[in-house]
Amino acid sequence: MGRLIAAADVGSNTAHLLIAHLTETGLKKIVNESDWLSLGEEVSRDGKISAGKRKELTATIERFRRLLDEYKVEGAMFFATEAMRKASNHEEILADIFEKFGIRIDLISPMREAELSYKSSQLDCFGPEPMLMVEAGGGSVQVAYCQDGILERVTSLPIGSGALKARSGMDQPPSDYAINKALEIIQIECDAVANYPSVKRIVACGGLCRGLWRALHPDGDKTLRVEELDFLAWDCARLEAEVVVDRYDVKINRARTLLAGSLILRHLMGMFGHSEVQMSQYGVREGAILEMSERASENWMVSGK
The missing domain is CATH 3.30.420.40 (ATPase, nucleotide binding domain)
Incomplete structure (x- = not known):
């Protein structure tokens, strides 16, 4: 060893x-x-x-x-x-x-979170740049514009899964009001990265994104498509947490983050005009x-x- x-x-x-x-x-x-x-x-x-x-x-x-x-x-x-x-x-x-x-x-x-995540994501998601890296957890989402191995812009958005649930009142399953409130919060906070340049690809990492990847792709396929996130959001919006656990083979606490995670990542993909995202198994x-x-x-x- x-x-x-x-x-x-x-x-x-x-x-x-x-x-x-x-x-x-x-x-x-x-x-x-x-x-x-x-x-x-x-x-x-x-x-x-x-x-x-x-x-x-x-x-x-x-x-x-x-x-x-x-x-x-x-x-x-x-x-x-x-x-x-x-x-x-x-x-x-x-x-x-x-x-x-x-x-x-x-x-x-x-910035330090983003630097460490970028370093590790290059192990399994190396590819063309400029790229957008989305590192998402329970408290915040770091969005980084990466060019030639340099993080030229990094913005921290206060919309991690726990923060978003606390601000919107989303439970599992959530009310329509809570979902609409969450979507409103996501849109407002993501305006902070609206002036980022276009990118060739998006790489996602962090616990929230890995949870989405494992729920949707137990086979390990690293490419998630927007249609899959749309379906996951629709499905989780109507199910009790215990049903989400059984259906997606996740633990109960992770089940309660899938809706928030899918809404956040789906919005960022739409902002940058990408229909798929690469998922890194590595992070900070x-x-x-x-x-x-x-x-x-x-x-x-x-x-x-």
Whole structure:
């Protein structure tokens, strides 16, 4: 087994740990663990992380710490994204985690999220540019215009699945009013990227997009068409979450994000005049591991306790 490196992100839907080593053909995943926390929906609604969610997060980080020790991981990067960035009590929470477990969780910017996602998406979705990269999670959607390996424009839209559900009131199944409200919010927020230049293709990544891909393409086909997203949105808009679970072979929490994800991605595809999108199985964690491997001589070890 090669040198083990880890990356963990405290996202708006999940907290996720990846332990992997590099091979000649890419990344070999050794441990891929996650807990569903739904921080983004709570922070969008209340502005902070509650005591209950904080307790769940602490238990998750403790479990991740044990896995780092068990697998004798040489280096690790822990970071948090939109929900933690926006939570009014994030400084207290992150300080407490460092005190308990010796793990420093960095708050990374939307630009940093996009950079790491772009780096990893090139492993399985390399192709012509300029391209549009859509990195979508529970709190935000990063939209990047990429040309010649450079992210020339990056815009963070506050319409991740949890944020959109909190703002629109969408449940599963949602009311017609909630769907129309969600569509209105998506249109308003996506106006921020209306002046982007045209692109040759769209690549989608992040937990929200991977959820769509796995639900629609269990065979692993990486190309999703607009008709498939339209059907998924129509289907999920009328079904109870438990039926979505059975029909698309997804977990209950992921089932509740499929409608929001399909509406968001479908709108962006329409804006840029594309009928299909490439789905990358990689994201910020894989990008972090690739980056750490490139600068292995630097001190990127997690503080030990």
